[in-house]
Amino acid sequence: MGSQTHQFHIFFFPFMTHGHMIPMLDMAKIFSSIGAKSTVLTTFPNSQTLERSIESFKNQNPGADIGITILDFPCAELGLPEGCDSCDHVVSNSEADSEDLRCKFMFSTKFLKQQLEQLIETVRPDCLVADIVFPWATEAAEKYGVPRLVFHGTCYFSICASFCIALHKPHKKLASSSEPFVIPDLPGDIAITGEQLMNIDEESDMGRFMKEVMESLQKCYGVLMNSFYDLESAYADFYRNVLKLRSWHIGPLSLCNRGIEEKAERGRKATIDEHECLQWLDSKKPNSVVYVSFGSMTRFTNEQLIEIAAGLEASEQDFIWAVRKEGNEGGKEEWLPEGFEERTRGRGLVIRGWAPQVLLLDHQATGGFVTHCGWNSVLEGVAAGVPMVTWPVGAEQFYNEKLVTHVLRIGVKVGARKLVRRVGDFISREKGEKAVREVMAGEEWRRRANELSAMAKAAVGEGGSSYNELDMFMEEMKMLRNNKEM
């Protein structure tokens, strides 16, 4: 088939968590909207999360060629509990041993390598964009001469920061893990403490796995980043010049969701009617509501949730609070102070489960965002021009907090001192109240957040930096394919 007629075909293969599947699906939509054929590879239960979103995208873009291919993931055979073919499921359905289970889940994904190879062999896509946590995907693609791109899920800033720390190990030279140090080599004099870092023992299974991940990064064709140049130009340059890795920044990816339906269908089904939410927000003044959410993986204790509720009540701000608490249905809710919803009726909305986050952030009444600093949430907040209260919990979230508060200066820290996976460092109601009041009153933060939002929109618009990078990336990929065909 001639290169002029053959539609460019890309496989997108995200890790099975919301924080990875949602932006990768956005990416698949973007590529299909510029004429490529996008196929998302995932397991059956995860396909259910993505399907509605694809449908509403197709309603808006009838010509778009985008679909899902299901991979088989036999949990029982792999020694995982039934239904554990999504990492969110692993986290929410296990308590004490969840960390072991999470690692086991991550390592088990290697089982998918053979299916990936078979698919590449039969379908012959022109390019594979696979998640950073699938290091074996590079080899699978290489076997058939298909370029493998990595999707990282985070920003340049945090990758560069963790690279500098891994190289110099400054925290190992200090007596206490609570003592701050400036990250060596990294532009911007960024101070952090040892207890805010993910400390992975190099000799552990996870340590070895991470080594494999880093090696595959060196061997892949390049990286597609969910970011834009003006947001973190010093770190994009550092990444390219010092880490010497190829990358194309094509974000914010979430901006591809335009209509109400598309924004509301992102991720799993929202547990609240989006029109009801919008009506509620419509009745509020511009920038008067604070939206509170801690992403898809955080599971606070009842004590912490009670403090959050009390802090919100004391702040006297209007709020929307999305709470991901299993066992929300029926019975006494021990995580809510007695009479909380009656007292805050009219000024507060509690969403038990999944919130249509982008829709809420984009509403003009939303004027603040209390966030755990997952990268998608941060970037969605930036795109919407909303200043933030940063409340990092785990993963690379403490780095993201530094970017928001120290580099971009569009928010205040709630005061989390150390990384505690899933449950976070305990934060008192007084600290929560103070940070919410500060961010809602801070005109400087709001002004800068609005400027960044305008830059984000310009970046993905015609002639913008992300738009151009996407174009350059596609040109290079097509040239590669044409050379291969000749």
Ligand code: UDP
């Ligand atoms: N999200 C959502 N509704 C919720 C919780 C999360 O739409 O109630 C989306 C959010 O918009 C983001 C993703 O889920 O796109 C979460 O990714 P992030 O990197 O912020 O955090 P993670 O869940 O990976 O910790």
